[in-house]
Amino acid sequence: MIEQIVKENDVIILGNFNNYSHEIIQNKIVDLDCRIIGGWNFQEQEEAVSTNDFLFADSVVDMKNKLTGQKPNTALIFIKSAILDAINNSMIQEVTEEILTDIRDLGKIETIDKIIFLSFNIDILTVRSIYKEIHNTKMTPYFITGFHAAYLGANPEVIMWNQLEIDPDLDEELRSENITSGKFLDVGTGSGRQAIWLHKRGFNVTGIDLVPYAFSSAQINEPGIRFQEDNILHTKLEDTYDYIFDRGCYHSIDPSERNLYFEQINKLLNKDGLLFMKCRSTDISTDTEGYHNAMPYCISKDMYIPEEHFQVKKVRPAEYLSSSNKSLFNALFFVIKKI
Numbered sequence: 299m300i301e302q303i304v305k306e307n308d309v310i311i312l313g314n315f316n317n318y319s320h321e322i323i324q325n326k327i328v329d330l331d332c333r334i335i336g337g338w339n340f341q342e343q344e345e346a347v348s349t350n351d352f353l354f355a356d357s358v359v360d361m362k363n364k365l366t367g368q369k370p371n372t373a374l375i376f377i378k379s380a381i382l383d384a385i386n387n388s389m390i391q392e393v394t395e396e397i398l399t400d401i402r403d404l405g406k407i408e409t410i411d412k413i414i415f416l417s418f419n420i421d422i423l424t425v426r427s428i429y430k431e432i433h434n435t436k437m438t439p440y441f442i443t444g445f446h447a448a449y450l451g452a453n454p455e456v457i458m459w460n461q462l463e464i465d466p467d468l469d470e471e472l473r474s475e476n477i478t479s480g481k482f483l484d485v486g487t488g489s490g491r492q493a494i495w496l497h498k499r500g501f502n503v504t505g506i507d508l509v510p511y512a513f514s515s516a517q518i519n520e521p522g523i524r525f526q527e528d529n530i531l532h533t534k535l536e537d538t539y540d541y542i543f544d545r546g547c548y549h550s551i552d553p554s555e556r557n558l559y560f561e562q563i564n565k566l567l568n569k570d571g572l573l574f575m576k577c578r579s580t581d582i583s584t585d586t587e588g589y590h591n592a593m594p595y596c597i598s599k600d601m602y603i604p605e606e607h608f609q610v611k612k613v614r615p616a617e618y619l620s621s622s623n624k625s626l627f628n629a630l631f632f633v634i635k636k637i
C-alpha cells in the first residue's frame with residue numbers, strides 16, 4: 299500500500315510517527331530512491347532520532363522550523379493508533395482536532411503535495427471535513443484502511459486483538475471433535491499467531507491477510523506456513539481447504555459484502571469442510587465501554603448464511619480475548635459446515 303503511493307525521489311516527512319512505523323516504512327521504500335528526512339512526535343523516539351540525519355521535531359510547527367532548505371513533497375500522517383485510543387467519543391474528537399491542526403500547519407509548507415492518512419475509524423462527517431480542509435489547502439489526500447494503519451502504529455505482536463495462546467473455543471472444538479490433521483486456512487491471520495498454533499498441532503496451514511506487514515515476522519520465523527497478502531473478498535487463492543478459521547475478520551467486513559464473503563468461502567472450503575468463526579456479538583452488555591467506536595459491526599446468533607451451501611452446526615457465546623488475555627468484547631463462536 300505505502301509502496302503504491304510513495305514514488306521514486308520522494309522526500310518524506312512522518313507525522314505522529316513512532317519507531318515501529320518508521321522502521322516499517324523505511325524497509326518498504328528501501329528499493330526506491332526516496333528519503334525520509336524527518337518526522338514529528340510529541341514524545342521522543344530515540345531510535346529513529348539516532349539513525350543518520352533524521353530530523354526530529356516535537357510538533358508540526360517545530361518541524362517546519364527545522365526544515366530549513368529541505369523540501370519534502372510527501373507527508374505521511376498517522377492518525378495515531380486511533381483504534382487503540384478510541385476509548386470514547388471525546389478522544390476520537392481530540393485525535394481528529396489534532397489532525398486538522400496538523401493539516402492547517404502543513405498548508406504553510408508549500409511543497410507538500412501528498413498527505414496520507416492512516417486512520418482506523420473516523421466517522422463520515424469527520425472524513426468529509428478533513429477532505430474539505432485539504433482541498434482548501436490544495437493537497438492530495440490518500441486514505442489507507444484502518445487495518446494498515448493499526449499495524450503500522452503498533453507491533454502486530456502487541457496489538458490488542460492478538461491473542462498469544464490458541465483461541466480457546468477453537469481449541470475446544472478441535473479436541474472434542476478429534477480434528478488433528480488436514481488443510482487449514484486462517485482468514486485475516488494478522489500476526490499469524492493462530493496459524494502458528496495450528497501448524498504446531500500438525501495441520502497444513504495457509505494464512506492470508508490484507509496487510510502483509512502484519513504477518514511478516516511470522517513469515518520469516520515459520521517457513522512451514524504459507525502466508526500470503528490477500529483480500530478474502532477477491533481471493534487469489536486457488537487451493538481448497540478442509541477447515542477455515544476466521545477470528546475477527548468477518549465481523550470487520552461491511553454488511554453489504556457478507557454475501558461476497560460467503561461466496562468466496564464456498565469456493566475455498568471442501569465439501570463437509572468446517573468454518574470456525576469468532577465474531578463480535580450483538581450482546582454488547584459487558585463490552586469495554588466505547589469499544590463500539592473502533593468496531594462498528596456486531597453479529598447475531600441467527601446471522602445470514604447462504605443455506606444452500608452452509609449449515610450452522612454450533613453457535614455459542616464466547617469471549618474475544620486480547621493480547622493481555624482480557625476480554626475485549628462478547629463474541630459468538632460458530633461452527634459452520636459446507637454441505
Ligand SMILES: C[S@@+](CC[C@H](N)C(=O)[O-])C[C@H]1O[C@@H](n2cnc3c(N)ncnc32)[C@H](O)[C@@H]1O
Pocket residue numbers: 445446459460461485486487488489492506507508509512528529530531544545546547550551
Ligand atoms: C481483528 S484482526 C484479527 C487478526 C487475527 N485473526 C487474530 O486473531 O489476531 C482482523 C484481521 O482481518 C484482516 N482483514 C480485514 N479484512 C480483510 C479482508 N477483506 N481480507 C483479508 N484480511 C482482512 C485485518 O487486516 C486483520 O488482520
